[in-house]
Amino acid sequence: MPAFNGYDYARVRGRMRRALAGPQIAAILPAICLTGFWIAGEAALVLGALLLPVLYVLAGSEAERAPPAAAPRDAVTGLPLRDTLERVLDHALRGTEPGSGKTACLILRIDEFNAFRDRYGQSAADDAQHRIAGRLHGALRDGDVVCKMGEACYGIALGPVMLLDLEAVIQLCTRLQGAVEEPLALDATTVYLSGSIGFCLGTRSPLPTGASLIAAGQAALREAARFAPSAIRSFSTEMQKHRQGGNLSGSELANALENNQILPFFQPQVSTDTGLVTGFEALARWCHPERGMIPPGDFLPLVQESGLMERLGDKMLVQSLIALRRWDEAGVNVPQIGVNFATDELMNPQLVEKVRWQLDRYGLDPQRLAVEVLETVVATSPDDVISRNINGLANMGCSIDLDDFGTGHASISSIRRFSVARLKIDRSFVMKVDRDIEQQRMVAAILTMAERLGLSTLAEGVETPGEHAMLGQLGCEHVQGFEIARPMPFEQTVEWVRAYHDGLIEAPKFGRRSG
Template identity: 25%
Template structure:
């Protein structure tokens, strides 16, 4: 397998040999760099890879067991050859890599991104890379962070080279008897001594350089201590005194200000020495560690600070939580957690661009940081999710009040260029006292972080499932509701997997002739004991998008199959109506799946009606919904608006969407003739349908009185228990036994009302 070789390969290999880094032991600073690289991309693998003549060797690695591979299969060959950021979005689809054993086998590379590492800007000796096992594309923000992290890694390599040079110099100095001057020159270390009899000092030339003083007369002990900031002097003075009086050696890292006013970071150490003549002196060194300290600070910031918003990141937040939890707050105050999620943030990115999205995140972070109390701690946990930790909350109401303030602050418009962006947030609140009580009642041994995070996350989920833009404090009922939802979803998924989800059909009847004109397919689950469960057992699953999408997919296929069989058997049924959820309508393949299903079963578009509820029209991408429904209608498929008059009813939906049928919800049919408001509403809806040339179906007709009233108001069609309960496909075919002379099916007047 061939690979690209840089033009300066000979010089590159020579520079790598000079560095003397190959096969050295792992170090915490390089390991921290790959940890951060993986965290930036939320990827499983990150490497610092040096490319030798026949192998690539990993100085630092995350998510990979091996420490080297043969060079010919290394993706990093392309990174150092290109001399710029190199990205592979989907390796199996890339002709250069699809047969690479790292792609076809472990670690199954799909995504790769790498940047070259060079000390002189021309000779690429290594790469910093991130690998994932799923295809993806790096965001602009991730790329920017990777490029900044590259500078940190280059600094680490440069520091390694300096250390190698220093060790080499030290060895040479010993051989030549010039150890002190050589170490000082290479390592920024100065030596000093203090005669304890007369308190006079002696400094090496490098010590003068560190202090930025002319190399003539060193200052006194008090004068030397004066170079340190006032808040550090007491600590240093006490260390020197203990060394002089008790012989206790010391080493202190501290800030330092030179004679020219430049801030430095130094490491000072000293110990007591007694000469052959009995004279005692204090000897020590002072080391300029400014560069090392800045690197450490840069690495700390990379590990703990969110680079986009400037507030703490997820790792820092969890560390802070553990720190505060280790020191319990005084009673009766308790720790509380606010989980914050921006509503519809994806739409901001899609509609205004990622730069606008980044500004929104930065602005929201600043608003949260400015609004919370001084002792609170906030962080961006990732994406559009933030968290606020409160150490002293007297009661839940206090946390809710702060959450309400944050909702208002976050909701203020954000100006981006010439545009104004509207934002909103949902917040879940949990209090540690409640979390501990719930865990204790559940028989768990440890209470705290996991429970508090889980409860605030559940409260947040509750808000987002119930309209968004609000605050909800955790209560046990939320867990109960979510557990019911989980069971409902599990029930539906197992029914689909085992072929136990089946359509039952309810006739849609012409109210004048009582002839069956069509049927509506309703989802039912056949249990192991052959009983049938209706939606009361699994209605929560209908509100879970993926689950609803699967239900719709199965129901469409089975309904078309059954309808084709009825036609083959000679049943005169005009159409079958199936429900379509919002998740289904928004699927890119829905229209194609419907048309392919009709063709596969030999049916025409007029054999099918699609029923939708008005909530489908309220999504941000309602234009896409309109496009799908218009294309379905253009093919000849009927569109019915189900449960009309409830929820978010709007006449504009009838005007703006290709609706040809409205179905009056059964809640209005109940009480007709007894409740004046119901009667008025049904009358208005029937009249509206007639005026707009729409078919009107009244749902939930259960007795003759309701039927007579509905018919008198002018509704053409109806369905309900008066005519028939829902039946499976075989029962429906058997039910259609009332043939008239014209050969059409007639719903019996009696016998189907129980």
């Protein structure tokens, strides 16, 4: 006979509570009293009067299980905080039994919110969080609870649902993402945000506690962050074995660089005119032997704090040039590789000679290297060393790509001063460009300016065929994003390029808009 544990006791108490506190007790109690009096007389009434209070005590009162009315709330959104979420889930799990309502915990985080805050300011960030909180409320039922879990992060406890399975929760997640992605009016500008969600069904919680269910939802969110933006992941026990995030140390990071755990993954870029692959961008990924794939947002700040950004940049450059050589040897046409250069690297007086030496070492033409520089660096950098390095790389023949264009307010004079050859239009302008006329006008203005300045253009973060088609119609020359392919290790790139080009039975042509 199985042991009667604390979880079983909690289920019995929940069953007793519902029986004693539910509306059915009003109909049943008089019948029980009359039957008892008919069988045993006054003794039955006395015994019932004594036993009923005892049963209420054993079952626990309504006040015991209800969250306090005056729970602390977030100052920005007015939502209750994590403690409330944990108490609500505790209550829901205690009442779980076969045939009763089921619950789940969802953790939603707004994608790339730090970049949004840096671009528009803290006041706009607070306003966005407040309005998204209202949208989430509108997308849920009255019995569901939304709480604030930190900046740009929301926790959701689903009220008891009789039929709650994986498919139902995924559909709910999609509805919540749709609420987040609705256009957000900000002064005279319309902006778009997206959200990634991790969730865990109450029946899959590692332990029958609210804290455990929240931790499972957070583990699923970390997994979703690897595939953001707009990713959804359900909790699995494997996620507990690969915890990521804040426990990383500088020594662990240095060891990872030494042992080639941090390597470039490559995301393709294609022409909107021919459909052919025109290059790849190299993106750093940490393949941890115990924690699995760690997203760049979790380790790049540590790289910066540890003073290892230049060392990481050297590794990314060398591995990218090796990739170019290997593509050539495999007979795969990849015209160019884009490598991000951080401020620390650009301040090295020996940078131009170092890059020249590496290109000569692998026998590669400088034109095949695209040096990607953040617009914020170009817009704010007064450093003559940075200016000399960027112009020196351009004079060598490297292409200078201005990354995340539209977020750093670079002037036309600074674009000229840094010999920029291509603008990479930031994802915030690309989202919903096929459906939002204001987005189309913004992109069209950027493309017109680029054309007048003789600059090439590439749109980042393209996620749908509609966005791809509209960008081509507007005149953007290259696109990059999940709609084409996610970043992949080198070993997958050769087969991917061949399969992709084989699939181009007829290169897509998008008619350009006049004017």
